[in-house]
Amino acid sequence: MKKTIVAFLFFLLMISPVLAQAQVDLISEKKSIIEEIAEVDRTYKGQLAEYRQAADQFNIAKGQFTKLNTLASLEVAVQDGRKALLLRDRVLLTYLKLIELKLLESDGINLEEKTIALDMTKDLQQDFQAHLDLTNNAIDRVAVNQVADDFEILAPKITSLSNYVSTLLRIGKLQTIYDHSISLVEKTNPNAAGAEPSLKQNEMIRAHTEVVNLMEKIYTNLRYGWDEIRVAREKEKPIDLAKSNASVFADLSQTMLFLAEIVSKR
Amino acid sequence: MQNLDSNQTQFAEITPVFESGSSSVPPKKIQNDEPVKKKSNLPLLVGALALVLAFVFLIILISVKLVMNTSPENKTDDGRIVEQNNGQVDPLLDEIYDLDDQLQSSDPTIDEIPFPPVDMTLRLDAPKKK
Numbered sequence: 010m011k012k013t014i015v016a017f018l019f020f021l022l023m024i025s026p027v028l029a030q031a032q033v034d035l036i037s038e039k040k041s042i043i044e045e046i047a048e049v050d051r052t053y054k055g056q057l058a059e060y061r062q063a064a065d066q067f068n069i070a071k072g073q074f075t076k077l078n079t080l081a082s083l084e085v086a087v088q089d090g091r092k093a094l095l096l097r098d099r100v101l102l103t104y105l106k107l108i109e110l111k112l113l114e115s116d117g118i119n120l121e122e123k124t125i126a127l128d129m130t131k132d133l134q135q136d137f138q139a140h141l142d143l144t145n146n147a148i149d150r151v152a153v154n155q156v157a158d159d160f161e162i163l164a165p166k167i168t169s170l171s172n173y174v175s176t177l178l179r180i181g182k183l184q185t186i187y188d189h190s191i192s193l194v195e196k197t198n199p200n201a202a203g204a205e206p207s208l209k210q211n212e213m214i215r216a217h218t219e220v221v222n223l224m225e226k227i228y229t230n231l232r233y234g235w236d237e238i239r240v241a242r243e244k245e246k247p248i249d250l251a252k253s254n255a256s257v258f259a260d261l262s263q264t265m266l267f268l269a270e271i272v273s274k275r
Numbered sequence: 276m277q278n279l280d281s282n283q284t285q286f287a288e289i290t291p292v293f294e295s296g297s298s299s300v301p302p303k304k305i306q307n308d309e310p311v312k313k314k315s316n317l318p319l320l321v322g323a324l325a326l327v328l329a330f331v332f333l334i335i336l337i338s339v340k341l342v343m344n345t346s347p348e349n350k351t352d353d354g355r356i357v358e359q360n361n362g363q364v365d366p367l368l369d370e371i372y373d374l375d376d377q378l379q380s381s382d383p384t385i386d387e388i389p390f391p392p393v394d395m396t397l398r399l400d401a402p403k404k405k
Contacts, residue, residue, distance in 0.1 A: 057391055064394055071399065090399045097393050104391050111388060150399065157398035164395045171390045178388075182381035189374050196367055254383035265375040272368045 039114070046110045053103045060096040067093040083150065090153050091144065094160070098141040101167060105134045108174045117184030118177050119235055125242065126174055133170055136163055169247070173238075176248045180234045183257045187227055190264055194220055197271045213271065220267045223260050230257045 067089040074086040109130045112123060140163060144156045195201065197220070199213040230253045241248040 053391075057393075060393060064397065067397070086399060090397075093397055097397060100391055100393060104388070107388055154398065154400050158402060160395075160397075161402075168390065168395075175386055175388070175390075179381075179383045183383065186374060186378050186381060189377075193367070193371060193374065251383070258378070258381070258383050261378050262375070265371055265378060268371050269368060269375075272365060272371060 042110060042114045046107065046114060049103060049107050049110060053100065053107055056096065056100040056103055060093070060100045063089070063093040063096045087148075087150050087153055090157075091147055094147075094153065094156055095141065095144045098137055098144055098160075102134060102137045102141060104171075105130055105137065105167070108171070108178075109134070111178055112174060115178055115181040115185075117186075117188065118181035119184075119238075122177055122235070122238060122242070126170075126177055129170055130174065133163075133166055136166070169245070172247055173242065176238060176250055179254055180231065180238070180250060180257075183254060183261065184231055186261055187224075187231060187257070190224070190261065190268070193268055194224055194264075197268055209274065213274070216267065216271050216274075220264055220271070223264050223267070227257050227260045227264070230260070 067086070070082070070086040070089040074082040076082075109127060112118065112126055112130065115123075118126075140156065140159060143159065147153045147156045194217075198217055199210055200217075234250050234253050234257070237250060237253075238248055240246075
């Protein structure tokens with residue numbers, strides 16, 4: 010008996026750092042993604058500023074070439090053009106990395122859509138990396154025009170992906186809040202076991218029913234949103250969930266107000 | 276006069292002490308019929324177990340707290356946190372307001388990462404007509 014207890018104590022002492030580490034790992038993982046997002050975001054903003062400067066410089070050089078039409082002005086325009094195209098690829102590549110991290114960080118996104126969006130983002134990152142390498146090697150007028158032509162294939166892909174991911178992130182956030190509010194609605198349920206008896210029991214029940222109805226409406230709108238996203242992705246059409254998202258947002262705000270009122274009155 | 280031994284002092288008697296007949300009796304060994312009860316270590320072990328459990332719990336708590344770096348803030352400025360009679364914030368109400376804050380930062384009309392404002396038609400020469 011004594012040996013067993015001592016062994017158990019020893020085991021607990023040994024395992025306590027492991028248990029603590031497991032908890033810490035879970036939180037650290039999330040924290041590291043958030044930190045990575047902040048870092049990539051800083052890089053993205055810096056690169057965007059650099060691109061803008063290069064694009065302005067290129068437009069000036071292009072204007073000069075059109076006006077002067079000399080070999081010297083052509084050379085300046087080609088080199089400035091190459092630089093602007095290179096920086097544009099770089100900033101778009103960082104943007105893709107940023108949306109990839111945002112997708113990873115987001116909890117509320119439907120798993121199937123999340124996996125598809127992540128795969129699409131990674132594929133497009135590869136395409137942009139390849140294009141960036143080509144642009145880097147383009148040193149003359151023909152080559153610079155060629156990489157500009159090649160970009161026209163990538164442009165619709167990235168705008169479409171951006172629209173898709175942006176929609177996922179928006180609805181994902183609302184979904185996360187809806188999921189959390191379910192437990193709050195449960196906790197404020199006056200019929201729940203363990204709920205404190207109140208003089209205003211009937212009033213509380215009616216108030217709670219109102220909240221439940223709102224939650225059902227939100228659920229229906231969220232389901233509609235996810236269905237719309239799937240259909241739009243399959244048909245490769247742009248998605249616009251502005252109306253249903255606005256409705257979910259307003260109903261969630263109302264739910265929070267009602268819940269706060271119920272809790273205050275208890 | 277007594278005959279003195281050459282090794283003896285003059286104050287000593289000739290007869291050795293142990294031979295004088297006044298020998299002391301050795302103490303009798305006390306025999307106890309009842310065996311001595313061994314003290315139980317169980318309360319001590321239970322105490323130690325409780326101590327270790329408390330230690331484990333403390334380690335987990337400290338680790339989590341350190342990572343989360345949470346500092347209990349009293350959001351009294353906006354007047355939204357209602358204090359109970361005993362001066363404590365209702366945890367459920369706190370939870371609701373936290374979620375509401377989260378909701379306000381999730382406004383779907385605001386694009387969190389808008390598409391970069393880059394010129395997608397940037398080029399030197401006009402594209403060839405196909």
